[in-house]
Amino acid sequence: MESFQEQVSKESLIYLGIALLVLVSLYWGTSVVMKRMGKSPRYLLPKGSFRKLATPLVLIFLSVLLRMKALRDVLNLEEAGFWFRKASTLLFIFAMSWVMIALLKIVKQIVIRNYDVGVADNLKARKVYTQFTILERIFIFIIILLAIGFALMSFPEIRELGLSVFASAGVAGIIIGFSAQKFIGTILAGIQIAIAQPIKLDDVVIVEGEWGRIEEITLTYVVVAIWDKRRLIVPTPYFIDKPFQNWTKTSADILGTVFLYVDYNVPFDKLREELTRILKNTDLWDGKVNVLQVTDSKPNHVEVRALMSAKDSPTAWDLRVLVREKLIVYLQENYPESIARTRVMIQQDEKDEVDS
Secondary structure (H helix, E strand, O other): OHHHHHHHHHHHHHHHHHHHHHHHHHHHHHHHHHHHHHHOOOOOOOOOHHHHHHHHHHHHHHHHHHHOHHHHHHHOOHHHHHHHHHHHHHHHHHHHHHHHHHHHHHHHHHHHOOOOOOOOOOHHHHHHHHHHHHHHHHHHHHHHHHHHHHHHHOOHHHHHHHHHHHHOOHHHHHHHHHHOHHHHHHHHHHHHHHHHOOOOOOOEEEEOOEEEEEEEEOOOEEEEEEOOOOEEEEEOOHHHHOOOEEOOOOOOOEEEEEEEEEOOOOOHHHHHHHHHHHHHOOOOOOOOOEEEEEEEEOOOOEEEEEEEEEOOHHHHHHHHHHHHHHHHHHHHHHOHHHEOOOOOOOOOOHHHHHHO
């Protein structure tokens, strides 16, 4: 009897040793291949990719060892086989979810590294970055949800309970559906933003009367960075259900306007020449649009609009401020009589005229 147990123990040690050797070889081979691909001149993989996969791979290999009968024989814990198998299943589900999320992040790095969001004309880069950022979060949400579901379904008691609940869902399912309607609508709005892209990361928008940039897009909310460093948190359905202004929907360049209210005797040609001179002497202007027009006339003043273009909205703001200041200074120094004034006409009645 003892010789049989010794033989079983030796066989278990051999099997366990072979399994360890195979797993270590797989781990080493994977690390060598991924590191070489990361060092390739073509950069097939981003640097540090293997570090993201190292820990979950170890956990997968550990789950395989826990599943092996040879390990329980060596540890003389055959009676605990159920707990070993259960721990192996849960650890494998957790590790595989980790691997899938890590692979998703690596794929995202591979795709977006060819697009630079920091350049001036970054419309395509922002489109790709927005899509992958939102889709990444959607896939992570689905992976975690499925992992929790698989982990719970690995317990027979919970599986039977789930089947009985599904079998008698009926009215309860409808109630839960109505309760989760808003949450589901929010998730679908996030997916719709990823596909239709009414907004993108770094877009310049006006939301609820606030001017700012899209800083972050999640499945449930959008963060708008206001110009004065405040943050406006907006639910994702807002950008599907309500109108808002997107200044950089199709391109980053934008038109800026400056309004002046001047007297009727202002020399418009001289003002146009001054506008051209100001624009040509600043790097804020992109050289495309340079227009000065009389857009309205009132009893006491004339409305003049200066229209100019810039590469993006922050530059357009600085350009508008500069042009407004320079044009006012120009009028003050050269045509002070052209500054708008209120005229009052005093008339004497007939009695006063007779007395005089």
